[in-house]
Amino acid sequence: MAGRLFSRRGYYGTSIRDIATALRLQGGSLYAHIAAKEELLWEIVGEAAQAFLSGLEPIVRSEQPPLEKLRQAVAAHLRVVTERQDAAVVFNHEWRALSPKRRQAVLALRDAYEGLFREILAEGQRAGVFRADLDVPLVTRFILTALNGVAVWYRPKGPLSPEQIAAAFVDWAARGLLADPKE
Amino acid sequence: MAGRLFSRRGYYGTSIRDIATALRLQGGSLYAHIAAKEELLWEIVGEAAQAFLSGLEPIVRSEQPPLEKLRQAVAAHLRVVTERQDAAVVFNHEWRALSPKRRQAVLALRDAYEGLFREILAEGQRAGVFRADLDVPLVTRFILTALNGVAVWYRPKGPLSPEQIAAAFVDWAARGLLADPKE
DNA sequence: AATTTAAGCGAACGTTCGTTAGTAAAAAAA
DNA sequence: TTTTTTTACTAACGAACGTTCGCTTAAATT
Numbered sequence: 001m002a003g004r005l006f007s008r009r010g011y012y013g014t015s016i017r018d019i020a021t022a023l024r025l026q027g028g029s030l031y032a033h034i035a036a037k038e039e040l041l042w043e044i045v046g047e048a049a050q051a052f053l054s055g056l057e058p059i060v061r062s063e064q065p066p067l068e069k070l071r072q073a074v075a076a077h078l079r080v081v082t083e084r085q086d087a088a089v090v091f092n093h094e095w096r097a098l099s100p101k102r103r104q105a106v107l108a109l110r111d112a113y114e115g116l117f118r119e120i121l122a123e124g125q126r127a128g129v130f131r132a133d134l135d136v137p138l139v140t141r142f143i144l145t146a147l148n149g150v151a152v153w154y155r156p157k158g159p160l161s162p163e164q165i166a167a168a169f170v171d172w173a174a175r176g177l178l179a180d181p182k183e
Numbered sequence: 184m185a186g187r188l189f190s191r192r193g194y195y196g197t198s199i200r201d202i203a204t205a206l207r208l209q210g211g212s213l214y215a216h217i218a219a220k221e222e223l224l225w226e227i228v229g230e231a232a233q234a235f236l237s238g239l240e241p242i243v244r245s246e247q248p249p250l251e252k253l254r255q256a257v258a259a260h261l262r263v264v265t266e267r268q269d270a271a272v273v274f275n276h277e278w279r280a281l282s283p284k285r286r287q288a289v290l291a292l293r294d295a296y297e298g299l300f301r302e303i304l305a306e307g308q309r310a311g312v313f314r315a316d317l318d319v320p321l322v323t324r325f326i327l328t329a330l331n332g333v334a335v336w337y338r339p340k341g342p343l344s345p346e347q348i349a350a351a352f353v354d355w356a357a358r359g360l361l362a363d364p365k366e
Numbered sequence: 367a368a369t370t371t372a373a374g375c376g377a378a379c380g381t382t383c384g385t386t387a388g389t390a391a392a393a394a395a396a
Numbered sequence: 397t398t399t400t401t402t403t404a405c406t407a408a409c410g411a412a413c414g415t416t417c418g419c420t421t422a423a424a425t426t
Contacts, residue, residue, distance in 0.1 A: 012195030029374045130360045145332025146325040176359030177313045212404045
């Protein structure tokens with residue numbers, strides 16, 4: 001419930017009383033369940049980080065062709081993004097509101113995740129499947145930001161399922177826009 | 184100055200006194216120059232929207248091959264994103280804090296911009312230069328989110344110039360990851 | 367049935383918020 | 397130089413913030 005509000009109005013834009021009201025409670029009553037407002041944010045952010053990482057790890061460690069790994073990684077990422085949409089938005093946009101120590105922890109997890117993702121591209125390059133002249137860290141960042149953006153506009157009742165979005169993304173990311181790539 | 188603070192801590196996370204202090208003023212003194220806090224946000228957001236739109240329009244209307252248009256559009260977008268980094272971040276993340284009327288106006292501008300960008304891809308498809316089986320609105324969204332993400336991590340002293348980032352992006356977006364696209 | 371535990375209420379706390387108003391200092395115009 | 401006009405300061409405003417506390421009610425345990 002806090003996740004939805006944080007994702008829609010931001011952490012600072014959501015008051016304890018807003019959250020309590022959404023739960024049909026009085027402001028103060030929340031403090032029977034939490035110690036501080038930041039605990040709510042921390043819980044959401046941590047849960048999202050965990051979901052992202054635990055979804056990607058087995059894929060990176062598996063033995064499959066690079067393109068197939070990429071396919072699965074994108075699908076896994078978009079699964080988290082669409083199934084835990086609020087948490088994903090909060091994870092991406094509101095981690096700045098955390099205390100310095102926790103903010104640092106989130107950044108470390110995010111970097112670890114980006115590193116895992118990068119491995120897929122690097123491995124594909126070594127295997128000769130992906131082009132050697134690509135800047136892997138840069139392209140990884142492009143890919144992850146594009147995928148995270150889905151958390152902002154995705155609607156469960158929309159015309160595209162998460163799987164369709166994943167398929168369309170990988171198709172474009174792998175083969176590009178050009179009909180004739182020799183151009 | 185307000186732009187920097189809004190981009191770093193968010194609109195609600197930045198108080199009038201924060202902005203005044205950064206300007207070596209007392210809190211109340213700001214109100215000799217502005218009518219309300221929201222004016223500051225509105226000014227920044229409007230400026231960014233204007234910069235994006237006025238950069239893209241002449242490119243879309245020009246007579247050039249689709250791939251060249253895309254190249255220039257990406258370069259123009261990244262020019263705004265890197266030269267007015269704070270405004271770009273605020274434009275992308277803080278427009279929710281505006282009053283309903285202004286929020287709607289921003290959304291309309293953003294939609295118009297996205298529509299212009301989409302035209303480039305659609306035109307490329309009609310010309311047979313871009314693949315016909317791509318979901319143009321979807322890919323447009325991917326492209327724009329990836330490019331907007333640059334506003335978050337770009338640092339002027341970093342290893343890559345805006346032009347290099349643009350070139351790397353278009354190279355990937357156009358030709359994809361695969362070394363042999365027949366895969 | 368009595369007793370402990372948990373959940374929620376409602377008022378209040380100290381602080382910070384955006385904003386206003388009166389006044390003094392500085393700059394510009396006359 | 398006097399007179400405006402601008403700029404900033406200080407103090408205060410009411411409202412909203414996160415949080416605490418004593419009390420009541422409901423649930424669970426004995």
